Amino acid sequence: MPAPTPQLQRFFYSHHFFGGLRQATGVLLPALVLSGLFGWVAGGFVAAVGAACVAILDQPGGPRRYGINGMFAALCLGSATTAITGLAAGNALAIWLVVPALCFAFSMLTVYGKHGGLLGFACLLIMTLTLRTPLTQADVLQHTLISFLGGTFYLLYSALVHRMMWHREEQQALSVALFATADYIATRARFYDIHLDLGENYRQLIRRQAAMTEAHQAARDMVLRELPRGTRSRADRQRQGLLNLFVDMIGLLDSMVATPTDYATLREALPDSDVLLFVRDAMHKLAANVSGLALNVARNRHTRVRNSAKAELRALEFELQQLREQGMPQRNPELYALLVQVLRRVRNMTRQVDRMADHSVNPLPQHSDLSKANRSLNRFLTRQKWRLELLTDNLHGQSAHFRYAVRVAIAALLSMAVGTGLAYAPMVRTLDPGMAGHSYWIILTVLIIMKPGFALTRQRNGWRLTGTLIGCGLALLLFYLGLDPTLYLLILAVCSVLGYSLIQVNYTLSAVFNTLFVLLVFHFLVPGSNTVVGERLADTLIGCVLALGCSYILPSWERNTLDALAHTLRTANQAFLCSGLDFVRAARLTRQADPAAATDPQEAETQWKLCRKNVHIAFSNFTAAFYRMMDEPARRQRRVPVYNRLMIHHHTLASQIAAVIPQLALLDAEPDGIRQALAATDDFLAGRPADPPKVIETDGDHAALAYPLRQMVLAARQVRDNMQALEQTGTARTPDLPE
Structure with missing residues (x-):
């Protein structure tokens, strides 16, 4: 049996590592230039923070246009956040009002999906790091300007790298x-x-399919953004390949x-x-x-030798x-x-x-008519819409995004309260006076860990704490060895690259390298002091406890979203079936040479493939929410057997539809049994009474259709029955109330 490609080799050739290298280089360059060439260490740190805020939106694997727009939004909002936080920091009352308000406002950006969440976190990151050093009103303008210039540098640098390395990014x-x-x-x-x-195989298959759907969508958004134009240039040949x-x-x-x-x-x-x-x-x-x-x-190599x-x-x-x-x-x-x-x-x-x-x-080229093919492929791209109504419509207590924003604001308030308490605690001031000035790290830990879902928060809590413990241990070992400063700087750069690269691959390892990176930065800022290791560990531990405790405030349990996701998945599968039957009719009419009645079979096939993509995405969303619910406390789980059956039957249904439609398109007509099976499947998915056929024809080419059609009808019936069970239990139980 051929050996699979090692995971380490996959990682170093992936867009995760390349993106981490790009991000780390863009963040470290301003700091190295200002501190190394001009000796301005404080200014270099501020510029690096501004660049890091913009770098968060520069995620590998996404469409370039959305990346540039997101980075520009992070630059503008991050600079405004820096100014507001810096002005409020000089007033004891104002800072207690501004920080929770900003936490609530930026956490609400999760209504816009992944990019909105990243933009909100970028602004919260720069808000927290601005709290590190108290600023006078005279210093706020300079601090904001340096941060803005650092972010501007990263934006221009990233745009240049994207323009020069676009083919490499799409390849990865x-x-x-x-x-x-x-x-x-x-x-x-x-x-x-x-x-x-078989049961374990199915569980692994569903997880693999969800991961594959996400990877395919990322590749789709990269490859289909810039399609070949039909020229003979080298760039056009690369796009075509x-x-x-x-x-x-x-x-x-x-x-x-x-x-x-x-x-x-x-x-x-x-x-x-x-x-x-x-x-x-x-x-x-x-x-x-x-x-x-x-x-x-x-x-960037050609494939010639293959296993036969x-x-x-x-x-x-x-x-x-x-x-x-x-x-x-x-x-x-x-x-x-x-x-x-x-x-x-x-x-x-x-x-x-x-x-x-x-x-x-x-x-x-595979397509003779590139313009027509490009128009068809463009419809498969992800479209991001930022509408103000989407934000205002979620400003109520039943919205999961609103409840999450409230949790984050409360957690930030508690973090400030704990930090203030530590600053005035006599024992802490006696044993370690440095703890009094590091309360911002508690807030940062809370903001990094807290996620809209309880399961994600608890998961990330454990990963963050484990990574911090390992990172602190490695830092103590490095400081004990007393290495050359140049070697420390090299290790710092490597940790920065790996910290950015691993954040989407392995969060625990990412936390290890990020912790080591931060401790090395403080080692350069305050040489010879190892107490910062214990302070970082204590702050992280406090932040983890606060984040986990606050996750029980107005929680958004996954059980509250699964019903809606189940309905979306059923609708997607029904549209998949109906669009497939439209494609079958178009193919038959084309063969019959009836121009008046025939529709474009290529257009019908494109619509069917669009519906297939929607099924994969809806199935991935449903299964991800189901497995997140399984990671929540047992008393917060609801109707687990019903959701599990729906997951299995929808997977079977989509597979059988994908198997049946191409075979039907090759037939000039189907017999009564097959026609009744298709009608019964559609009726079951629509919730209507259905009359499944007692016999499905198995003569000739019809034998290959008999089994998938029976499975399709059975899966559709099971989907209908389980959806009815959800509706009955949903009306009988008491609605979830804020807790």
């Missing part, structure tokens, strides 16, 4: 998506191993998702056959091929011939049709992976 985003696809293929291969538990790979990757995903397989039936009917073994080995080889392709895309699955395909053909000679097509036509479909899918996947490798060498 596509590489991450290809790696996620390879992991998904390897997980599906596990289903053909009779020694592995990445576009070809992306389209092939989505086609490969279609082949996997559209595989109607009853693994339990296969295991029961063929326990001693080598068929499952050959399928498993072939898919493992394909996963290794896609993983190798992903690595070569990230390294020809031996497994020939063995599968021989096994099917043996089963055919034993009379399986007559004895069990549906099982035989299922095995034939599995062989065809594996063969198609092999061809698609080979074509992807060829396109990495020779990026020839």
